[in-house]
Amino acid sequence: MPARRFDPAKVRLDRRTAEITQSDVARAVGVAESTVSGWEAGTAVPDQEKLPALAKALGKPLDKYFPRSGPPDLTDLRCDAGFYRKDTAAVIGMKSDGPVAGAEQGVRRLKDRYLPLLADAYDVTVEELQRAQERSFAKSSGGEEASAETAQEEAPRTLAEKIRLMLERSYPAGTAPEDAEIAAAVNAHARAEVTSAAEIEDLRTGRSEDAALVVLEGLAGVFGVPRMYFEPDEEVVLQVYEGLRLMSAAKQGKVGRIRARGAGAEGLPAGVLSILNDLATELEKVDPDASTK
Incomplete structure (x- = not known):
C-alpha cells in the first residue's frame, strides 16, 4: 500500500x-x-x-x-522531498545511489557522514532521519518485532481512511462498488433514503466526516464489520484491522506473522477473534512453514 x-x-x-x-x-x-x-x-x-x-x-x-499512514521511513522522507532515488547520489557526493538504496531496503545503515547531507536535503533533522531509518529496517525484517508497529501505524483513523480500506481489502481488484452502489446498499439496509452517491463520495474522499448514525450502521452492514469500526476509537479500529490482516494473511499462507490481539464487547466479538486465531493455528499444523512464507 x-x-x-x-x-x-x-x-x-x-x-x-x-x-x-x-x-x-x-x-x-x-x-x-x-x-x-x-x-x-x-x-x-x-x-x-x-x-x-x-x-x-x-x-x-x-x-x-495526501495523508500518510503512519510515521515515515527513509523512502517516505525521500519521496516527500521530491527526490527519486537516483537523485540521492549527488546529495551524498557519490556516483551511485547504492548507500541510500541499501538503507531504504534495510540491508545496511547509512554511514554517519551521509546523515546530515540527506537530512538537509529532505528538510528534516538528523534524529528524524535516523528514526526513519530504523523503521525501514523494522519493515524489512518481516518479523514479529515489526508487525505490531506496522499494524498500529497503518490502522485507519479517519472515516475516509476506514471506507477506503474496506474497498481496498474486501474486494478483488476492479470489483469494488461505486459510490452510487454503496449509497443504494446503505439505503436498502436502512429501508429508507438516508444517503446519496454524492454524500458517499464526500465521506470516501474526506471532504466530509459528518455522517448520520443510520449511514454508519448501513456502511457497517454493507462492508460486514461491526458498527464500532466507524467510531473514533483507535483500539476498536485496530481490532477490526487486525482481523482483516489475519484473514488476508491466512489466504496468502502468511498466518504466522499476524495475530489478532483479542477484543472485548466493543470490538470484534471475542469468539470471532478466537476463530481467526484457531484458523491460523490449524493452518500452521497443516503447513508448519506457513509462517515463513
Missing part, C-alpha cells in the same frame, strides 16, 4: 474548482498533460515523488491533501 493516499476524484474536483488547467498542473509537476489526465481518470497513479509538486500546484498542504 502506498505511504500516501491519492484520490483522483478529489484532485480533479479541486483543480476545476480552482480553475487550474491540466496543462498548468503538468508544467508545474514536470509531466505530460496526458499523464495528469490519466491520474484524474484513475487509470494511473502518480509516483510518490510527484505528490509534493502536485499538492503545491493545487495550493494544498501535502500532509492534509
